[in-house]
Amino acid sequence: MPTLFQLKDVGFEYEGIPALDGLSLDMAEGESIAVLGANGSGKSTLLRILDALCFSSRGSVFFRGQSLTQELFRQDGYAISFRRQVALVFQNPDAQLFNPTVFDEVAFGPLQLRRPREQVLAKVAATLELLKIAHLRDRPPYRLSGGEKKRVALASVIVLEPEVLLLDEPTAALDPRSQSQIIDLIQEWKGAAKTVITATNQLEIVEDIASRVVVLEEGRVAASGGPAEILSNQELLLRANLVHAHRHSHGTYVHSHPHMHSHSKHKH
Amino acid sequence: MSRQGFIASTTVGFARALSRALMSEEIAREHGLLQALDPRVRLLGLFALILAVTLAHRLTVVLALFLVALLIAVLSKVSIETLAKRVLLVALVFTGIIALPAVFVTPGDPIATLPGGVQVSRQGLAAAVLLIARVVTAVTFATLSMLCTEWTHVLKALNSFRLPRELTAMLAMTHRYVFLLVEIAGQMLESRQSRTVGRLSGAEQRRMAARTAGVLLSKSVALSNDVYLAMQSRGFQGEFYILRDFRMKPLDYAGLFAFLCASIVAIWMGR
Numbered sequence: 080m081p082t083l084f085q086l087k088d089v090g091f092e093y094e095g096i097p098a099l100d101g102l103s104l105d106m107a108e109g110e111s112i113a114v115l116g117a118n119g120s121g122k123s124t125l126l127r128i129l130d131a132l133c134f135s136s137r138g139s140v141f142f143r144g145q146s147l148t149q150e151l152f153r154q155d156g157y158a159i160s161f162r163r164q165v166a167l168v169f170q171n172p173d174a175q176l177f178n179p180t181v182f183d184e185v186a187f188g189p190l191q192l193r194r195p196r197e198q199v200l201a202k203v204a205a206t207l208e209l210l211k212i213a214h215l216r217d218r219p220p221y222r223l224s225g226g227e228k229k230r231v232a233l234a235s236v237i238v239l240e241p242e243v244l245l246l247d248e249p250t251a252a253l254d255p256r257s258q259s260q261i262i263d264l265i266q267e268w269k270g271a272a273k274t275v276i277t278a279t280n281q282l283e284i285v286e287d288i289a290s291r292v293v294v295l296e297e298g299r300v301a302a303s304g305g306p307a308e309i310l311s312n313q314e315l316l317l318r319a320n321l322v323h324a325h326r327h328s329h330g331t332y333v334h335s336h337p338h339m340h341s342h343s344k345h346k347h
Numbered sequence: 348m349s350r351q352g353f354i355a356s357t358t359v360g361f362a363r364a365l366s367r368a369l370m371s372e373e374i375a376r377e378h379g380l381l382q383a384l385d386p387r388v389r390l391l392g393l394f395a396l397i398l399a400v401t402l403a404h405r406l407t408v409v410l411a412l413f414l415v416a417l418l419i420a421v422l423s424k425v426s427i428e429t430l431a432k433r434v435l436l437v438a439l440v441f442t443g444i445i446a447l448p449a450v451f452v453t454p455g456d457p458i459a460t461l462p463g464g465v466q467v468s469r470q471g472l473a474a475a476v477l478l479i480a481r482v483v484t485a486v487t488f489a490t491l492s493m494l495c496t497e498w499t500h501v502l503k504a505l506n507s508f509r510l511p512r513e514l515t516a517m518l519a520m521t522h523r524y525v526f527l528l529v530e531i532a533g534q535m536l537e538s539r540q541s542r543t544v545g546r547l548s549g550a551e552q553r554r555m556a557a558r559t560a561g562v563l564l565s566k567s568v569a570l571s572n573d574v575y576l577a578m579q580s581r582g583f584q585g586e587f588y589i590l591r592d593f594r595m596k597p598l599d600y601a602g603l604f605a606f607l608c609a610s611i612v613a614i615w616m617g618r
Contacts, residue, residue, distance in 0.1 A: 132576045162582040173527055174573035191582035
């Protein structure tokens with residue numbers, strides 16, 4: 080499959096603190112990738128760089144062979160064309176929802192991308208139905224529950240029908256039912272052969288959403304491979320702070336082993 | 348003020364601010380006179396009336412314009428109570444403080460003498476009443492324009508007046524951002540309330556308010572960046588595109604004509 084994103088020795092700093100440090104990675108068209116990493120490993124920064132919301136301080140990022148630079152995005156034409164292809168769902172839905180009603184919120188993106196009005200109306204209505212939030216259409220987004228906000232944030236991006244969907248912690252802080260609804264949706268997108276890149280530290284959802292896993296550690300790629308291969312590498316997961324050693328007793332016998340939690344099931 | 352009183356009343360204040368904002372959006376979607384007009388006509392027309400109020404030197408003209416404002420409010424389905432709550436506090440209290448000295452220091456015909464020999468002059472009283480009437484009327488028109496226009500429409504109208512993109516982008520973010528900060532501040536105070544036992548001294552309350560303000564400020568910097576990036580990510584480049592097209596209808600031309608005529612007549616009569 081042709082390369083979609085190519086990152087070469089990418090570095091990025093927040094006020095002198097490195098978030099990405101020599102990250103190199105290729106992503107192919109149509110791939111479903113889970114980017115795993117502990118808090119502060121650079122997942123969110125990576126997604127923002129892929130969405131051209133910030134630009135690397137060193138190294139280069141290519142999208143379909145085109146180097147992504149700040150100068151390029153000063154041209155309205157390229158910026159619109161890129162935004163039509165790539166979209167990001169933010170980790171904090173509050174940052175993403177700023178319109179007076181849910182309907183306006185979902186319509187915001189397609190309108191900014193100059194889609195025809197009738198098409199916007201039809202598409203927004205269909206997206207609200209798809210995400211089962213049609214009953215919220217006239218509600219102000221900042222008055223919704225956490226799960227509803229997340230679904231509206233997802234709807235506001237899915238309505239753009241991007242070829243590449245970037246998701247930052249899509250299931251974080253959601254109840255199990257909302258979590259499984261979001262996962263179902265991501266899986267449906269996989270079926271539509273779009274590229275989905277999901278940043279998460281929830282190991283239990285990885286097999287459901289990804290065919291490849293990239294593990295980040297201190298702003299670099301620590302490993303890349305299939306979900307089974309990565310999830311069975313306990314040493315890697317421990318080192319990357321994705322699991323922790325758990326000590327407990329069976330009668331008089333005390334032992335410790337790597338341990339991870341799930342909201343819907345408990346894994347040992 | 349007691350600990351409970353301080354935190355609870357501030358939290359209630361934040362909740363009230365949010366519900367007021369929500370009510371504004373609801374009024375903007377009513378089927379009333381102002382709402383039926385093109386947002387550009389609404390903003391331009393009410394601005395012309397505000398200009399007429401500020402230029403009027405006759406109290407009768409200002410009062411006539413105030414009656415016009417009330418009539419517009421009723422026809423636009425804005426309750427007088429809502430309007431009074433938003434206008435009177437700001438206009439009467441703040442302008443009253445500014446206007447009060449004029450009653451005593453303006454030289455002229457004395458109409459009353461207060462204890463201590465301080466005289467109230469007719470001219471001073473007239474100046475103070477005119478100033479307060481002007482402010483109340485101008486603020487009423489401004490409040491009506493905001494209550495009857497959805498925020499996104501205000502921004503698009505400002506865009507169509509050829510205001511710089513940066514200004515409208517800044518206004519758009521500020522609006523959303525204020526909501527978020529009010530929400531966060533409310534949560535911070537609630538969390539503080541749940542962990543506070545006993546009564547807080549005045550000094551401790553002031554320290555707490557200062558700490559809350561400091562944390563909010565630092566959070567606001569990160570948040571404003573995220574809000575802007577999220578807008579940019581969905582294609583926002585400084586110009587607003589909204590579902591409703593601004594197209595002038597005969598009613599809009601008639602409305603604009605009426606607003607401008609009323610303003611010109613008021614300016615002429617109020618000289």
